[in-house]
Amino acid sequence: xxxxxxxxxALERYISDQMAGLSLAVPADDVEMMARFVEEDLEREDKVxxxxxxxxxxxxxxxxxxxGLDEALDSIIAEWERLKAADDAAAAAAAEAExxxxxxxxxxxxxxxxxxxxxxxxxxxxxxxxxLRQYAxxxxxxxxxxxxxxxxxxxxxxxxxxKRKADERRRLVxxxxxxxxxxxxxxxxxxxxxxxxxxxxxxxxxxxxxxxxDAAKRGAQDKKERDRAALDKQxxxxxxxxxDKQKKxxxxxxxx
Numbered sequence: 565x566x567x568x569x570x571x572x573x574a575l576e577r578y579i580s581d582q583m584a585g586l587s588l589a590v591p592a593d594d595v596e597m598m599a600r601f602v603e604e605d606l607e608r609e610d611k612v613x614x615x616x617x618x619x620x621x622x623x624x625x626x627x628x629x630x631x632g633l634d635e636a637l638d639s640i641i642a643e644w645e646r647l648k649a650a651d652d653a654a655a656a657a658a659a660e661a662e663x664x665x666x667x668x669x670x671x672x673x674x675x676x677x678x679x680x681x682x683x684x685x686x687x688x689x690x691x692x693x694x695x696l697r698q699y700a701x702x703x704x705x706x707x708x709x710x711x712x713x714x715x716x717x718x719x720x721x722x723x724x725x726x727k728r729k730a731d732e733r734r735r736l737v738x739x740x741x742x743x744x745x746x747x748x749x750x751x752x753x754x755x756x757x758x759x760x761x762x763x764x765x766x767x768x769x770x771x772x773x774x775x776x777x778d779a780a781k782r783g784a785q786d787k788k789e790r791d792r793a794a795l796d797k798q799x800x801x802x803x804x805x806x807x808d809k810q811k812k813x814x815x816x817x818x819x820x
Contacts, residue, residue, distance in 0.1 A: 571647040575599045578643045582636040586629055594622045602644050604791055612637045614795050617802045626806050678740040694738045 576592075576599045583590045590598075598615050606614070615637055620626040679687065 571651050572599060572603070574647055575602065575640075575644055579640055582640055586632055586636055588619065588623055588629070590619070590622055594618060598640075602641060603648075605788065606791055606795070608641060610792070610795060611641055614798065615640070617799055620806065621802050626809065674740075678736055682737070690734075690737045691741060693734075694741055 576595050579595050579598055579602075580590070580592075583595070598618055601614050601618070602611055604611070612634070616628065616633070619628055682690065
C-alpha cells in the first residue's frame with residue numbers, strides 16, 4: 565500500500581540514515597524503491613529479504629556488512645509500522661471530526677403517536693392555535709406572553725426550560741398535524757428506506773453484499789500473489805547477476 569507523501573518521505577530519510585550508519589552509499593532512487601517495497605503488504609521476513617536483495621544489487625561487489633545490517637532492517641520496518649499507525653490514527657481522528665461536524669439528522673416526527681397522546685380537547689385547541697399562528701393572528705401560545713414584573717429569584721432558568729419544552733412540544737404537535745393532513749389528502753405512505761426506492765428485497769441486498777466481499781477478497785489475494793511473484797523474480801535476477809559477476813571474476817583470475 566502506498567504511503568502518504570509525508571510518511572513516505574520520512575521513511576526514505578530514515579532508510580538513508582540507516583544506510584549511512586552502515587557506511588553504505590545507496591542512491592536516492594534505490595532508497596525510494598526500498599521505501600515503497602517496505603510499504604507493501606508483505607510478511608516481515610519477505611521485506612527483510614527483499615531489501616537485502618536490493619542492497620546487493622547497488623553496493624560495490626554486492627558484499628553486505630555482517631554486523632548491524634539485520635538490526636538496521638528491523639529498525640526500518642519498525643519505523644514504517646510506527647509511521648503507518650500514526651497515519652491511521654490521524655485519518656481516524658479526521659473522519660471522527662468530520663462526522664461530528666455534520667448536522668444532526670432531523671427528529672423523526674411520529675404523527676400518529678403524538679396525536680394519539682392528546683385528548684380531543686387538546687387536539688381541537690392545538691388545531692385552532694396552529695391556524696391562528698398560520699394566519700398571523702397571534703405570535704405564539706400563552707407561554708410567549710409577557711409577565712408583569714420580574715420573576716422570583718431562581719425561577720428564571722426553570723421558566724426558560726419550561727418555555728423551551730413547551731415550544732418543542734408545540735412544534736412537534738404542529739408537525740404531526742401537518743403530516744396527518746398530508747396523509748389524508750394524498751393517501752400516501754412515506755418511504756424512509758432507500759432500498760425500497762430501488763425496489764430491492766433483502767435477499768438481493770445480501771447477495772450483492774456477498775459478491776462485493778468475495779470480489780474484495782479475490783482482489784487482495786491476487787495482489788499478494790503478484791507481489792510475491794515480483795519478489796521471486798527480483799531474487800532470481802539478483803542471484804543470476806551475482807553468479808555472473810562471480811564467474812566473470814573467476815575467469816579474470818584464471819587469465820591472470
